[in-house]
Amino acid sequence: MSDIRWGVLGAARIARKQVIPAMRRVGAGEVVAVASASGNAEPFAAELGIARAYASYDELLADPQVDAVYIALPNVHHARWILAAARAGKHVLCEKPVVLGTAELEAVTAACADAGVQLAEAFMYRHHPQLRRLRELLDAGTIGELVSVESSFHFTLPRSEPPDIRLRPDLGGGSLRDIGCYPVDLLGWLTGAEPDDLGVVAHRDTPDGADTRMAVAARYGAVTANLHFSFDAPFRAEARLIGTAGSIELPDVFRADNRGGTARIRIDRDGETSVVEVEGDQYGEQAAAFARRVTDGAEDADGAALTARTAATLERIAAAAGLTVPASL
Numbered sequence: 541m542s543d544i545r546w547g548v549l550g551a552a553r554i555a556r557k558q559v560i561p562a563m564r565r566v567g568a569g570e571v572v573a574v575a576s577a578s579g580n581a582e583p584f585a586a587e588l589g590i591a592r593a594y595a596s597y598d599e600l601l602a603d604p605q606v607d608a609v610y611i612a613l614p615n616v617h618h619a620r621w622i623l624a625a626a627r628a629g630k631h632v633l634c635e636k637p638v639v640l641g642t643a644e645l646e647a648v649t650a651a652c653a654d655a656g657v658q659l660a661e662a663f664m665y666r667h668h669p670q671l672r673r674l675r676e677l678l679d680a681g682t683i684g685e686l687v688s689v690e691s692s693f694h695f696t697l698p699r700s701e702p703p704d705i706r707l708r709p710d711l712g713g714g715s716l717r718d719i720g721c722y723p724v725d726l727l728g729w730l731t732g733a734e735p736d737d738l739g740v741v742a743h744r745d746t747p748d749g750a751d752t753r754m755a756v757a758a759r760y761g762a763v764t765a766n767l768h769f770s771f772d773a774p775f776r777a778e779a780r781l782i783g784t785a786g787s788i789e790l791p792d793v794f795r796a797d798n799r800g801g802t803a804r805i806r807i808d809r810d811g812e813t814s815v816v817e818v819e820g821d822q823y824g825e826q827a828a829a830f831a832r833r834v835t836d837g838a839e840d841a842d843g844a845a846l847t848a849r850t851a852a853t854l855e856r857i858a859a860a861a862g863l864t865v866p867a868s869l
């Protein structure tokens with residue numbers, strides 16, 4: 541059991557449903573405080589058994605009994621509150637995408653380094669052990685040289701009033717930043733590179749012009765990729781890797797938690813299909829990994845490099861699609 545004392549910024553759905561239960565499940569410290577700017581801290585704290593409830597994020601950041609914060613705010617608010625948390629000496633686990641561009645990433649990375657605090661982007665799928673197994677398969681030449689990757693993320697998001705934060709460009713919403721970031725991050729992880737070329741088409745069907753469907757074609761060295769995502773189709777979040785000697789399908793690559801944590805890896809080679817199942821608790825592993833870093837003071841150079849690739853690639857895709865970047869800092 542870690543002795544980290546967590547504070548949560550935002551009485552968020554994802555904090556309630558996934559991240560706080562995961563922290564408790566794996567003993568990644570104690571959640572001691574929550575802050576909500578919209579007056580929801582008290583009921584959230586009561587529901588989840590959290591000792592202290594604050595009506596502002598600044599009050600929580602001033603609490604000396606908080607070591608680390610988990611930020612689950614709309615994307616446009618991430619960078620500002622990472623900076624404030626770093627100034628207050630708190631370690632930061634922040635929801636994906638951690639920033640809205642490379643300038644923000646430089647600012648928050650420098651602030652956290654100056655303050656000597658850890659910063660991690662809460663891309664939980666990176667922590668599922670299926671990725672380790674996948675890397676082993678690729679390194680063993682199971683499908684030969686990687687040729688092409690297709691990856692997608694779709695779910696149906698009702699057009700409600702007021703609109704969900706995901707449909708608000710002014711809050712950093714839109715399908716690219718909400719779900720397209722997963723395929724983009726996966727390609728950065730697989731190739732260790734940013735695309736050397738890319739093209740984008742986007743569809744926007746909200747009054748504010750949020751991107752609701754998008755397709756990206758990109759080349760990462762010798763690997764070509766097709767990435768697509770939308771708010772307009774039943775849930776699927778998957779990847780297919782095509783190599784010179786076979787292919788690998790990952791139908792649970794981003795949300796294995798939807799299947800109780802069990803991810804399937806389907807391998808097709810020489811006319812034969814085999815399926816490997818890998819168990820994991822990606823939200824739990826994410827919390828545990830962060831707690832270890834806080835305790836050890838260890839850097840996660842690979843994670844930081846991947847976050848940088850993803851931020852740079854998202855920025856290029858957003859620019860190619862003509863998306864505006866809302867003012868944040």
Ligand SMILES: NC(=O)c1ccc[n+]([C@@H]2O[C@H](COP(=O)([O-])OP(=O)(O)OC[C@H]3O[C@@H](n4cnc5c(N)ncnc54)[C@H](OP(=O)(O)O)[C@@H]3O)[C@@H](O)[C@H]2O)c1
Binds near residue numbers: 577612614664717
């Ligand atoms: N890793 C994952 O699996 C996953 C899944 C879903 C979402 N996320 C990420 O988590 C973050 C929050 O998503 P969510 O679905 O949990 O969001 P949410 O519950 O709709 O909102 C999160 C918090 O943001 C604040 N907020 C909401 N609307 C706002 C507005 N109009 N202006 C300013 N603040 C507002 C509220 O904080 P207060 O309580 O302080 O008012 C709210 O509690 C996003 O960055 C998203 O990308 C990650």
